[in-house]
Amino acid sequence: MCGQCGFILKGSGLIGQLLTASESAMVHRGPDSTGFALYGEEPVEDRIVVRARLAQELNSNQVIQDIEHNVTAVQGSFVSEPQMTNGVKNSGTFLRLLVDFSGSPALLLEAIESVDGVYVHSMGRRLEIIKDVGTAEEVATCHGVVDFIGTHGLAHSRLATESTVDVELSHPFWARPYLDVAIVHNGQLTNYYKMRHLMSQRKLKFLTGNDSELIAVYIAEQLSEGRTLREALWKSIADLDGVFTYLLATETAIGCATDPLAIKPLVVTEVDGTVAMATEEQALRQVFDAELVTEYVREGSVAVWPAATVAKRGESVHSA
Amino acid sequence: MFTVHDDTLMGAHLSEIMPDAVHLDAEGLEARELNNQLRKLSQFHSHVVVHNPRARHNLGIGLESSSCEIHFLGSVGYYCGGFNAGANIVVHGNAGWGLGEAMASGRIVVKGSTAWAAGAGMRGGVIIIEGDGGPRTGIAMKGGDIFVAGSVGFMSGFMAHRGKIVVLGGAGDALGASMYEGRIFVAGAVASLGADAIERELDESDMEELRKDFERFGLSWPQEPIRKIEAEGRLWYFDKHEGRIWRSI
Numbered sequence: 001m002c003g004q005c006g007f008i009l010k011g012s013g014l015i016g017q018l019l020t021a022s023e024s025a026m027v028h029r030g031p032d033s034t035g036f037a038l039y040g041e042e043p044v045e046d047r048i049v050v051r052a053r054l055a056q057e058l059n060s061n062q063v064i065q066d067i068e069h070n071v072t073a074v075q076g077s078f079v080s081e082p083q084m085t086n087g088v089k090n091s092g093t094f095l096r097l098l099v100d101f102s103g104s105p106a107l108l109l110e111a112i113e114s115v116d117g118v119y120v121h122s123m124g125r126r127l128e129i130i131k132d133v134g135t136a137e138e139v140a141t142c143h144g145v146v147d148f149i150g151t152h153g154l155a156h157s158r159l160a161t162e163s164t165v166d167v168e169l170s171h172p173f174w175a176r177p178y179l180d181v182a183i184v185h186n187g188q189l190t191n192y193y194k195m196r197h198l199m200s201q202r203k204l205k206f207l208t209g210n211d212s213e214l215i216a217v218y219i220a221e222q223l224s225e226g227r228t229l230r231e232a233l234w235k236s237i238a239d240l241d242g243v244f245t246y247l248l249a250t251e252t253a254i255g256c257a258t259d260p261l262a263i264k265p266l267v268v269t270e271v272d273g274t275v276a277m278a279t280e281e282q283a284l285r286q287v288f289d290a291e292l293v294t295e296y297v298r299e300g301s302v303a304v305w306p307a308a309t310v311a312k313r314g315e316s317v318h319s320a
Numbered sequence: 321m322f323t324v325h326d327d328t329l330m331g332a333h334l335s336e337i338m339p340d341a342v343h344l345d346a347e348g349l350e351a352r353e354l355n356n357q358l359r360k361l362s363q364f365h366s367h368v369v370v371h372n373p374r375a376r377h378n379l380g381i382g383l384e385s386s387s388c389e390i391h392f393l394g395s396v397g398y399y400c401g402g403f404n405a406g407a408n409i410v411v412h413g414n415a416g417w418g419l420g421e422a423m424a425s426g427r428i429v430v431k432g433s434t435a436w437a438a439g440a441g442m443r444g445g446v447i448i449i450e451g452d453g454g455p456r457t458g459i460a461m462k463g464g465d466i467f468v469a470g471s472v473g474f475m476s477g478f479m480a481h482r483g484k485i486v487v488l489g490g491a492g493d494a495l496g497a498s499m500y501e502g503r504i505f506v507a508g509a510v511a512s513l514g515a516d517a518i519e520r521e522l523d524e525s526d527m528e529e530l531r532k533d534f535e536r537f538g539l540s541w542p543q544e545p546i547r548k549i550e551a552e553g554r555l556w557y558f559d560k561h562e563g564r565i566w567r568s569i
Contacts, residue, residue: 281375
């Protein structure tokens with residue numbers, strides 16, 4: 001079933017708090033695990049934010065030393081002390097790294113994941129994916145999502161239908177190794193293995209066997225080949241088979257595509273320049289007090305909403 | 321499917337036309353508790369106004385027959401008015417999926433638009449949608465009437481067994497697919513007819529029936545001609561020798 005939502009603010013703001021409040025109204029759609037894809041406000045040249053999980057049984061200090069060793073070997077360096085958080089319900093140690101790195105993202109990803117028991121959830125100049133088992137409230141409180149300042153983001157509550165309850169299998173998914181591309185998806189693909197086979201032949205890699213991760217990588221590949229987000233979304237409707245209403249975020253926009261029957265709903269609204277979308281209308285009403293003008297996305301359609309231009313801290317922000 | 325609503329204006333308006341109304345705040349009430357209160361209040365009052373529905377699900381479920389009008393001030397979520405057994409419900413906003421699902425009698429008026437499957441499996445009563453109906457409006461309905469001032473989405477009337485759908489603003493793809501004995505009257509553009517759906521001439525009794533309906537529910541007669549869609553009947557009986565027919569529809 002799953003419940004997902006996305007917000008684009010006029011400028012920078014408490015994006016994590018909004019997503020948590022909205023997602024909390026959809027706990028009944030998927031209480032297994034919750035995740036957030038947040039876009040922070042301050043990109044720095046050659047600096048990459050890495051979010052990862054370390055398997056529970058590992059000695060985290062030793063693992064971080066190993067990661068640093070591998071990162072140094074590919075000419076990268078830690079900008080600050082790694083931040084560690086213990087997950088909800090003993091789900092492991094969650095790591096946030098700031099890395100100075102100018103090489104290819106795939107190289108950095110390989111360096112980090114060559115340490116056993118390390119699963120990278122996201123890499124980006126601004127993107128941070130935080131996902132864990134538990135409800136929106138639990139995950140957001142545990143991982144400090146409510147204090148996160150950013151311009152836009154996605155959230156997802158998962159009801160595991162075709163695989164087990166697992167942190168790596170929960171949404172959002174990062175389109176590895178493409179920086180700053182994240183997806184939340186409601187539905188299931190029926191031509192997953194065919195698509196995966198074709199994409200593997202093009203040397204694309206996946207962390208999981210989850211169909212939603214495949215869509216993220218698929219779109220990111222299209223974008224890297226020079227297609228616009230809108231073009232990539234349209235192409236996905238032709239190429240993907242099955243049920244899908246998904247939200248795909250990049251550094252500059254959130255896009256949405258639905259299959260030709262749009263069985264998974266998505267309601268969209270705009271209030272004073274803030275664009276918000278959620279599986280259920282009540283998730284939007286949780287955040288906005290006034291009566292809303294809402295619209296369901298149509299079957300077999302795409303939409304793209306541009307995110308606010310990013311401002312460095314201290315500057316005023318204008319919407320795009 | 322855009323409709324603008326203003327609580328304050330609506331509130332002022334309502335207090336003028338129904339000064340005797342009992343007011344109920346949905347905020348903080350479980351749907352079950354709210355519905356129990358509505359069941360009780362509707363037996364003793366002429367108007368009940370529910371504030372802050374906030375698009376929550378399962379509001380006004382299983383209400384019984386009374387002379388009371390129940391007004392939701394704002395949009396409601398899924399299954400509003402489901403299993404309705406005779407209540408009069410007015411939604412001053414939009415409604416989510418499955419409005420009036422399996423209702424037996426009574427009336428539901430939606431001032432805005434509805435999402436998927438309004439009147440799904442309904443057996444009786446009337447649903448009036450002043451905006452647009454979503455896809456699969458009147459799916460598997462087994463009686464009752466649905467009136468839509470705007471358009472309806474794809475596969476409306478799908479597998480309808482009985483009952484009537486009247487649409488004044490056009491319909492999406494596969495209108496009336498695999499119907500049995502339901503009837504659809506539609507004005508405006510129809511994207512396509514569904515499997516086994518066929519257009520038939522309106523006779524004088526149809527016109528008379530519609531005229532009465534329009535007068536009763538205050539609907540204005542559309543400028544475009546009204547078409548009548550019914551099942552041709554080719555799906556009613558299965559015979560293994562008719563495989564060719566089955567493949568063709």
